[in-house]
Amino acid sequence: MDLKISSSVATSGERAAVDAVIGAPAPDEPGALRGGTNLRAVRGGEALRGIRHQLLPVLHSVNDRIGWISRGAINYVAERMDVAPAEVYGVASFYALFSMEPRERRQVHACVDLACRAMGGPREEDLPEGVHPSPCLGACERAPAALVMEAGATVRHELAAPLATGELAALAGGAWPSAESAVASATPQVARGDSTLVLLGRVGRVDPSSLDDYRAHDGYRALARAIEIGPEAVVAEVTASGLVGRGGAAFPTGRKWQAVAGQPAAPHHLVCNADESEPGTFKDRVVLEGDPFSLIEAMTIAAYATGCAHGWIYLRGEYPRALASLERAIAACRGSGLLGDDVLGAGFAFDVTIIRGAGAYICGEETAIFNSIEGYRGEPRNKPPFPVESGLFGKPTVINNVETLVNVPHILLRGGAEWAAQGSEGSKGRKLFCVSGAVREPGVYEVEFGPTLRDLIGLAGGMRDGSELGAVLLGGAAGGFVGPGDLDLPLTMEATRAAGATLGSGVVLVLDRSVDMVDQLRRIAAFFRDESCGQCVPCRVGTVRQEEIVSRLARGTTPGDLALLRDVGRVMRDASICGLGQTANNAIESAIARLGVLQP
Amino acid sequence: MTDTVTGLSVRRAVALTIDGEQVSVAEGSTILDACRSMGKEVPTLCYGDTITPKNACRVCMVEVTGSRVLVPSCSRKVEAGMEVVTRSERVDHSRRMVLELLGSSVDLSLTRNVARWNAEYGAQPDRHGPAAQPGSGRDDAVTGHHEPADGTVASNVHQPVKVDNELYVRDYSKCILCYQCVDACGEQWQNTFAIAVAGRGFDARISTEFDVSLPDSACVYCGNCIQVCPTGALMFSSEHAMRADGTWREEDQSQVTTVCPYCGVGCSLTLHVQDNEIVKVTSPSDHSVTHGNLCIKGRFGFQHVQNRGEPRD
Numbered sequence: 001m002d003l004k005i006s007s008s009v010a011t012s013g014e015r016a017a018v019d020a021v022i023g024a025p026a027p028d029e030p031g032a033l034r035g036g037t038n039l040r041a042v043r044g045g046e047a048l049r050g051i052r053h054q055l056l057p058v059l060h061s062v063n064d065r066i067g068w069i070s071r072g073a074i075n076y077v078a079e080r081m082d083v084a085p086a087e088v089y090g091v092a093s094f095y096a097l098f099s100m101e102p103r104e105r106r107q108v109h110a111c112v113d114l115a116c117r118a119m120g121g122p123r124e125e126d127l128p129e130g131v132h133p134s135p136c137l138g139a140c141e142r143a144p145a146a147l148v149m150e151a152g153a154t155v156r157h158e159l160a161a162p163l164a165t166g167e168l169a170a171l172a173g174g175a176w177p178s179a180e181s182a183v184a185s186a187t188p189q190v191a192r193g194d195s196t197l198v199l200l201g202r203v204g205r206v207d208p209s210s211l212d213d214y215r216a217h218d219g220y221r222a223l224a225r226a227i228e229i230g231p232e233a234v235v236a237e238v239t240a241s242g243l244v245g246r247g248g249a250a251f252p253t254g255r256k257w258q259a260v261a262g263q264p265a266a267p268h269h270l271v272c273n274a275d276e277s278e279p280g281t282f283k284d285r286v287v288l289e290g291d292p293f294s295l296i297e298a299m300t301i302a303a304y305a306t307g308c309a310h311g312w313i314y315l316r317g318e319y320p321r322a323l324a325s326l327e328r329a330i331a332a333c334r335g336s337g338l339l340g341d342d343v344l345g346a347g348f349a350f351d352v353t354i355i356r357g358a359g360a361y362i363c364g365e366e367t368a369i370f371n372s373i374e375g376y377r378g379e380p381r382n383k384p385p386f387p388v389e390s391g392l393f394g395k396p397t398v399i400n401n402v403e404t405l406v407n408v409p410h411i412l413l414r415g416g417a418e419w420a421a422q423g424s425e426g427s428k429g430r431k432l433f434c435v436s437g438a439v440r441e442p443g444v445y446e447v448e449f450g451p452t453l454r455d456l457i458g459l460a461g462g463m464r465d466g467s468e469l470g471a472v473l474l475g476g477a478a479g480g481f482v483g484p485g486d487l488d489l490p491l492t493m494e495a496t497r498a499a500g501a502t503l504g505s506g507v508v509l510v511l512d513r514s515v516d517m518v519d520q521l522r523r524i525a526a527f528f529r530d531e532s533c534g535q536c537v538p539c540r541v542g543t544v545r546q547e548e549i550v551s552r553l554a555r556g557t558t559p560g561d562l563a564l565l566r567d568v569g570r571v572m573r574d575a576s577i578c579g580l581g582q583t584a585n586n587a588i589e590s591a592i593a594r595l596g597v598l599q600p
Numbered sequence: 601m602t603d604t605v606t607g608l609s610v611r612r613a614v615a616l617t618i619d620g621e622q623v624s625v626a627e628g629s630t631i632l633d634a635c636r637s638m639g640k641e642v643p644t645l646c647y648g649d650t651i652t653p654k655n656a657c658r659v660c661m662v663e664v665t666g667s668r669v670l671v672p673s674c675s676r677k678v679e680a681g682m683e684v685v686t687r688s689e690r691v692d693h694s695r696r697m698v699l700e701l702l703g704s705s706v707d708l709s710l711t712r713n714v715a716r717w718n719a720e721y722g723a724q725p726d727r728h729g730p731a732a733q734p735g736s737g738r739d740d741a742v743t744g745h746h747e748p749a750d751g752t753v754a755s756n757v758h759q760p761v762k763v764d765n766e767l768y769v770r771d772y773s774k775c776i777l778c779y780q781c782v783d784a785c786g787e788q789w790q791n792t793f794a795i796a797v798a799g800r801g802f803d804a805r806i807s808t809e810f811d812v813s814l815p816d817s818a819c820v821y822c823g824n825c826i827q828v829c830p831t832g833a834l835m836f837s838s839e840h841a842m843r844a845d846g847t848w849r850e851e852d853q854s855q856v857t858t859v860c861p862y863c864g865v866g867c868s869l870t871l872h873v874q875d876n877e878i879v880k881v882t883s884p885s886d887h888s889v890t891h892g893n894l895c896i897k898g899r900f901g902f903q904h905v906q907n908r909g910e911p912r913d
Contacts, residue, residue: 089809532801574661
């Protein structure tokens, strides 16, 4: 392409950051330094445009190393990848973790989201100078949390959770998280729940960095079983298990796999959605940090069953420990022939690439994630066509949540029918719940479907001393509130649906009576405004109007505003392109209807 | 199913029901095509006839039996047996709210049909609050952050007009983010990629890299973005100046169709003439060769026609 590049030039550090991902340019390639006999570039075009999916990793590399992305860096990326500077800028400016303005190498992001602010964490206006407000960091069981990131040749990320009193100011002043809280954050939450942990059976018990330890605890037996019974039988077992997607939409996994397996177009892709960003959700992080091999094995099985040659893990940008854990696991699997050209000598090839998100909740949407991986703005696509026909790179794609996938090895080892015997009629199998807030022992709880909300709070040790239940947020910001009168609600998909609630991603945020519910609703409204991609009018403007109306209602009911809020909520639900806009009013509406918040 | 032969390809006809009436259209048509073939009006804002629909505005939504949410008629392809409802309480509510959300945040004064649709659907943009003062910081928005809204005014995209060259202006107070200019500048027509959507959410905006001026950008002044802009956000400088002076009188203008005199392609030009002066140039979007696209010469190179002073030596 005929690029017009401005005179801003990348520094050597910026060039090195880009070259670290896509290699240094050959002397005759665009972006090569000029001089001597090398006076003009002649190669490029098609081959360069074929690496567009490296754009997000390249931008990460610059942001990680330099701390921000300059005009010169954008120009160099544009030349190297044959993408216009305006487009690179459009993509980079989509993500909250990238800065296009100079800033300090060290950045402190304090969570101001629902669980942390309910547990005494800061609000936006309370933050010390220089600390950024962050949406949920996925460390809700140790709220309040903050993440410190320092750019450099080796980027450093440290999570501080729970923040000690005064610690945030110290972090802002240049301190690193205290040893205790860093250690606490590094230790996978010990699984609790009923006595027969399956999905979390290895978390906290096996060494997450040891493939041998994983194999000694049933690891890779399921893949062997899969190869023994063949792809069709694997899909049949998953179908028989009644497994449905755990990301929130609850689509039957077996049907999705069947649809992709039968697609004639090639290649097929497998995407693992690990962009866990729903406020209050941290189950995937616990699995990834504590049992990374189970995801790799599950993905290998899924790929084998559906004919996928490559797997992509789209991992939340704010999960540095999960990233390190996965990278170690993938390297170990490659070294042992469990990933590569001939997995287990069974004659099929499969490998995995990790793509880091960069601060965009919308990229957890199943089609926005494709655009993000492909190097475009993370805007959702129209459906139809559905991912099973046209997904990543326009090819048939299986996209599953982390929790969904890690069910699969257990299903194969036990058999689909036996797995389906667990749980209730409408919710088969087992479920991870992210219990946070005013309970004695917040954490990830694994249960066989069936316990009520009261049972689950009991598993988490009951309410903290001196606490009294005010409300529970089920399913995250896209879910809804229930009240103390709903404690006997069974936490199954059918029971919550019948009650007008949702399990969503498994969030159970328990709020004490003293929590300011209006403040929670204002945060939810602000969250959706920040996270809307901006593509469609109902969500782009509706989330703004929703925040304005909630602000007005918070000061006292104004005539017509409740009706106006219903109107805005309804058009977002009916006419938004994707699930973000369609659910952006749910929690607020439920708080008004069930709990009487913002009512006169 | 009947077969219709169109040129060399065979496109089957697809039968569906719209508002209870049976209709048959060629396979691959959209619901909007089918509605228009029946003479039904479906409002559209971001839809343009030369650009692949982005279905971003969501004003053309219809009900389709079996669909949980409303469906964008501009881009959903017809399917055999589909049952479509183009007017219902639910559809009308959605259209009314989209018109209100846009009307309360964007200057739609030059967008065709909006006043009529507001009346038809009962849209009252004013009920979202008094308009916020125009701001100048939209290009510096920090992604993922915003100043908390107190709700005393309705946030909007009003901002100063960008005037940085002699040929056209960009008044993003009027931008509904239809993406058409980006697609026309980029892969769908011009392959120049001078502009893209930048930022996110309500701060999403059409921008060059780092908001550099057009002369510093890759813009080649083909003006194809002006051609597709549905809201008057992109406008000839001549038109912008005349509107500012109060001398723009569209009702007194005539349109003269001619062929571009510059090169051998022979693009069709439509000269918009007021008081015997060319005030802007468009090109018919249904032209089989150019589809409304021109280059800088055809679009802006008309001044020589009306230099009526003494010829220079």
